[in-house]
Amino acid sequence: xxxxxxxxxxxxxxxxxxxxxxRPKTPEFDPASVxxxxxxxxxxxxxxxxxxxxxxxxxxxxITYAQCGDLIRALGQNPTNAEIMHVLGKPTAEDMxxxxxxxxxxxxxxxxxxxxxxxxxxxDFVEGLRVFDKxxxxxxxxxxxxxxxxTLGEKMKEDEVEQLMQNQEDANGCINYEAFVKYIxxx
Amino acid sequence: xxxxxxxSDQFHKHPSKAVTSIKAAILIQRWYRQYVARTEMRRRYTWxxxxxxxxxxxxxxxxxxxxxxxxxxxxxxxxxxRNLISHIFRENEVCRDAEWERYFCYKNIEVPDIYSGPHLxxxxxxxxxxxxxxxxxxxKQLHSRYVLQLLLETWKLLRMLPNINRISTCHSxxxxxxxxxxxxxxxxxxxxxxxxxxxxxxxxxxxxxxVDRGKDSxxxxxxxxxxxxxxxxxxxxxxxxxxxxxxxxxxxFTKEVLTKYKMHGKRILKLLQKIFxxxxxxxxxxxxxxxxxxxISDSTDLSLLARLDRHNYVSALRPPKRRNTSSAGISIDSDxxxxxxxxxxxxxxxxxxxxxxxxxxxxxxxxxxxDFSDRIKVNVEExxxxxxxxxxxxxxxxxxxxxxxxPCPSTDSVNSDNAKEEWKQVLDLLWxxxxxxxxxxxxxxxxxxxxxxxxxxxxxxxxxxxxxxxRSHECKQDxxxxxxxxxxxxxxxxxxxYDVGSNRGAYVKLGPDLVPYVVQYQASSMTRELTVRQSxxxxxxxxxxxxxxxxxxxxxxxxxxxxxxxxxxxxLVSLTDWASVVESVMxxxxxxxxxxxxLVTCKTSDGMIDYNEWFNELAIKAPxxxxxxxxxxxxxxxxxxxxxxxxxIVDTDNSGFITIEDFRQTWKLLSIxxxxxxxxxxISDLAVTIDxxxxxxxxxxxxxxxxxxxxxxxxxxxxxxxFMGTATDLTKLEGxxxx
Numbered sequence: 001x002x003x004x005x006x007x008x009x010x011x012x013x014x015x016x017x018x019x020x021x022x023r024p025k026t027p028e029f030d031p032a033s034v035x036x037x038x039x040x041x042x043x044x045x046x047x048x049x050x051x052x053x054x055x056x057x058x059x060x061x062x063i064t065y066a067q068c069g070d071l072i073r074a075l076g077q078n079p080t081n082a083e084i085m086h087v088l089g090k091p092t093a094e095d096m097x098x099x100x101x102x103x104x105x106x107x108x109x110x111x112x113x114x115x116x117x118x119x120x121x122x123x124d125f126v127e128g129l130r131v132f133d134k135x136x137x138x139x140x141x142x143x144x145x146x147x148x149x150x151t152l153g154e155k156m157k158e159d160e161v162e163q164l165m166q167n168q169e170d171a172n173g174c175i176n177y178e179a180f181v182k183y184i185x186x187x
Numbered sequence: 188x189x190x191x192x193x194x195s196d197q198f199h200k201h202p203s204k205a206v207t208s209i210k211a212a213i214l215i216q217r218w219y220r221q222y223v224a225r226t227e228m229r230r231r232y233t234w235x236x237x238x239x240x241x242x243x244x245x246x247x248x249x250x251x252x253x254x255x256x257x258x259x260x261x262x263x264x265x266x267x268x269r270n271l272i273s274h275i276f277r278e279n280e281v282c283r284d285a286e287w288e289r290y291f292c293y294k295n296i297e298v299p300d301i302y303s304g305p306h307l308x309x310x311x312x313x314x315x316x317x318x319x320x321x322x323x324x325x326x327k328q329l330h331s332r333y334v335l336q337l338l339l340e341t342w343k344l345l346r347m348l349p350n351i352n353r354i355s356t357c358h359s360x361x362x363x364x365x366x367x368x369x370x371x372x373x374x375x376x377x378x379x380x381x382x383x384x385x386x387x388x389x390x391x392x393x394x395x396x397x398v399d400r401g402k403d404s405x406x407x408x409x410x411x412x413x414x415x416x417x418x419x420x421x422x423x424x425x426x427x428x429x430x431x432x433x434x435x436x437x438x439x440f441t442k443e444v445l446t447k448y449k450m451h452g453k454r455i456l457k458l459l460q461k462i463f464x465x466x467x468x469x470x471x472x473x474x475x476x477x478x479x480x481x482x483i484s485d486s487t488d489l490s491l492l493a494r495l496d497r498h499n500y501v502s503a504l505r506p507p508k509r510r511n512t513s514s515a516g517i518s519i520d521s522d523x524x525x526x527x528x529x530x531x532x533x534x535x536x537x538x539x540x541x542x543x544x545x546x547x548x549x550x551x552x553x554x555x556x557x558d559f560s561d562r563i564k565v566n567v568e569e570x571x572x573x574x575x576x577x578x579x580x581x582x583x584x585x586x587x588x589x590x591x592x593x594p595c596p597s598t599d600s601v602n603s604d605n606a607k608e609e610w611k612q613v614l615d616l617l618w619x620x621x622x623x624x625x626x627x628x629x630x631x632x633x634x635x636x637x638x639x640x641x642x643x644x645x646x647x648x649x650x651x652x653x654x655x656x657x658r659s660h661e662c663k664q665d666x667x668x669x670x671x672x673x674x675x676x677x678x679x680x681x682x683x684x685y686d687v688g689s690n691r692g693a694y695v696k697l698g699p700d701l702v703p704y705v706v707q708y709q710a711s712s713m714t715r716e717l718t719v720r721q722s723x724x725x726x727x728x729x730x731x732x733x734x735x736x737x738x739x740x741x742x743x744x745x746x747x748x749x750x751x752x753x754x755x756x757x758x759l760v761s762l763t764d765w766a767s768v769v770e771s772v773m774x775x776x777x778x779x780x781x782x783x784x785x786l787v788t789c790k791t792s793d794g795m796i797d798y799n800e801w802f803n804e805l806a807i808k809a810p811x812x813x814x815x816x817x818x819x820x821x822x823x824x825x826x827x828x829x830x831x832x833x834x835x836i837v838d839t840d841n842s843g844f845i846t847i848e849d850f851r852q853t854w855k856l857l858s859i860x861x862x863x864x865x866x867x868x869x870i871s872d873l874a875v876t877i878d879x880x881x882x883x884x885x886x887x888x889x890x891x892x893x894x895x896x897x898x899x900x901x902x903x904x905x906x907x908x909x910f911m912g913t914a915t916d917l918t919k920l921e922g923x924x925x926x
Binding site (some may be wrong): 040041044045048049051052053058069070071072073074076077078079080081120124125127128129131132148149152153154155156160163164184185 | 212
């Protein structure tokens with residue numbers, strides 16, 4: 001059986017793990033449909049972070065589309081790239097660099113991501129990594145993990161993989177994946 | 188269900204495993220991306236912390252100058268208070284060149300047999316210069332005899348150079364340009380290692396700020412000067428704002444020299460003072476690329492800069508000297524202190540107090556510095572009024588006391604206008620920073636020079652037929668940064684400047700095509716061993732520690748501000764109120780809410796903050812301070828860097844000691860200016876506590892040490908925080924075992 005070389009044309013449910021209820025097969029993200037449930041305190045927190053990302057010369061409280069994902073992540077969520085693109089309205093590469101959004105536009109996007117269920121627990125992680133544990137001894141080969149991260153899913157670049165795995169492998173090139181997961185989740 | 192893309196057989200045979208693998212991969216990737224974003228955010232606000240405190244420290248330097256000016260204004264010339272400080276505004280000796288040569292003579296200095304460092308013979312050869320680099324790499328120290336000799340030769344050479352060096356590239360020669368080094372020898376060695384040492388084929392331009400903050404400033408200078416002597420056409424040095432003896436008092440170079448050269452340090456410093464004033468101001472490459480330390484303003488005029496007498500500008504904090512002729516017709520250097528009375532107050536004020544347009548970067552104003560200088564008013568009218576009032580009262584006072592002084596002839600006012608204009612040109616060149624908006628506004632963050640915009644750059648480049656400005660002066664995370672449509676390049680060569688892992692350094696190579704080619708690096712073997720996460724974490728911890736100290740130093744102001752939000756005196760405030768109070772007092776423009784988790788641990792269950800408890804958390808303990816008045820202690824802590832600078836100024840012979848009497852007087856002056864009431868008794872207690880051996884002299888270092896008010900254990904953390912600000916500039920040197 002010849003392996004087909006493709007990546008994302010999986011049915012939507014399989015790729016990003018939780019399908020959100022508001023997201024049918026051909027979704028357009030509609031900010032107006034999102035009810036904001038944040039507390040005023042939370043909103044103030046988000047403003048702080050938003051300001052930190054604001055690079056406009058006159059502090060207009062605007063960030064680029066490209067920064068949106070980083071900001072959401074910095075605030076503690078861990079969406080996939082696909083989810084980010086979705087809330088941004090599937091922008092082009094050019095849009096990502098040039099289009100801006102202000103705080104009010106950002107909030108519903110963030111809310112949407114926050115509402116997504118099933119962000120991945122420690123156990124999910126460990127289960128996932130166990131797939132690569134050939135010997136069933138609690139370790140995976142660093143090389144294999146690198147390969148997987150760089151070729152599957154929302155692929156990582158080589159230097160990103162390097163940074164993630166820095167100092168994680170033991171002398172035999174193995175990684176204790178429970179410890180690894182704890183490490184990643186502890187940031 | 189389709190297959191995954193890996194080559195692994197596993198996935199062929201087990202499609203469900205493929206799905207799981209992909210899920211696993213995506214999970215990890217998601218978490219990783221979150222981790223990167225959070226790390227980046229931490230790095231960003233850590234940077235922000237360091238930078239805002241650094242700049243407010245620099246601002247404090249200028250405020251110090253104004254404090255000294257206040258003393259000059261308000262005490263009659265004969266009073267002891269004024270005499271205490273006045274020497275900083277005048278040279279005690281009025282000397283001829285011949286007398287200077289005698290003072291700097293090294294010939295009587297003997298080099299003992301046990302000396303294991305390099306011996307220099309002049310004229311210097313390239314082998315000796317290379318040997319010097321090696322010796323410093325081996326942690327040797329050059330003997331003071333050779334230091335003086337080398338400096339004298341350098342002085343002679345520099346005097347022959349023009350204000351603006353004009354050099355060219357050619358096919359066999361690329362020019363390498365380096366930015367701020369700030370005493371970080373490791374970075375210079377790294378540059379030489381990667382790029383090669385200066386030679387006939389390898390020209391270098393060093394763009395200022397060679398000294399201060401790092402611990403090997405003198406070694407860097409000696410290396411650069413040695414190569415300058417060996418290859419005068421291929422090594423070029425531009426002056427930076429830290430090539431300034433008063434700035435050095437505060438930022439560590441003076442102390443470094445006095446510590447390393449206990450016997451001859453003072454002479455070395457004096458000679459360096461002259462050398463700094465003789466350093467060229469800028470370099471132009473192929474008539475197209477301008478290299479200077481700070482930047483430009485809307486009035487920068489290269490032909491004026493080329494013409495002026497650059498050595499008149501000894502320090503940014505001293506007005507220009509003027510050449511007088513003595514009765515014997517021999518020209519001598521003297522300060523125009525004698526003419527001070529009539530109009531220099533006004534002139535001096537004018538050189539530092541620009542009218543402030545609306546929309547200043549108020550986020551950098553540090554309120555505590557307003558203690559020193561509530562005279563620096565926020566708007567133009569008040570400013571001018573103050574100047575008018577001041578010069579009026581001063582002149583009135585002077586007229587009373589110094590009637591015998593001859594009035595200045597009218598030509599002097601012309602000279603003084605020129606001097607003023609030239610002064611501003613040099614100041615702008617050494618202290619300015621680029622900004623993103625158009626226009627040109629005074630740089631209150633630094634306290635000197637201006638912020639200039641892209642339109643100013645365009646105009647300037649067109650007027651002078653140039654295509655690029657290369658400058659330094661600002662630390663950049665990647666070691667360099669383009670701005671103004673790639674017409675301005677900032678270059679910073681001191682890596683790990685704020686702390687280990689904080690930033691890279693960079694240098695630039697320029698060939699005949701004049702396209703800048705940037706090379707980045709990061710010194711210190713320690714960095715390589717740290718993961719990104721660890722080095723961000725470490726820098727972050729440093730920054731937070733400094734921030735906590737700053738917060739503690741403002742305890743009284745913060746508590747009174749909290750009380751205004753706590754009308755029922757519960758001792759609690761909400762998070763929102765906490766954040767706004769802290770910003771309103773500290774004026775650092777930081778994301779306080781985001782930082783709260785690291786700054787505040789005492790919260791009640793409903794999220795309110797117990798501010799009294801918070802200060803207990805932050806509290807800094809110092810030995811032997813129980814008998815010292817709390818307010819005095821806080822003032823001392825808040826202004827410690829300035830206090831130390833003042834003491835070093837008062838210590839006229841750079842001995843490291845001041846008398847108890849001078850100490851008392853200095854405190855009295857400070858307390859008047861700060862409008863704080865310190866009783867004589869409180870000051871006496873302070874003095875007695877630190878005059879440990881009861882000999883009537885206070886060791887400045889011991890004094891600062893006794894009141895450093897930091898946890899001893901955190902000082903020992905590596906010991907080499909490069910952070911330079913109002914709080915930890917002392918810890919930087921103290922922790923280093925080599926000093």
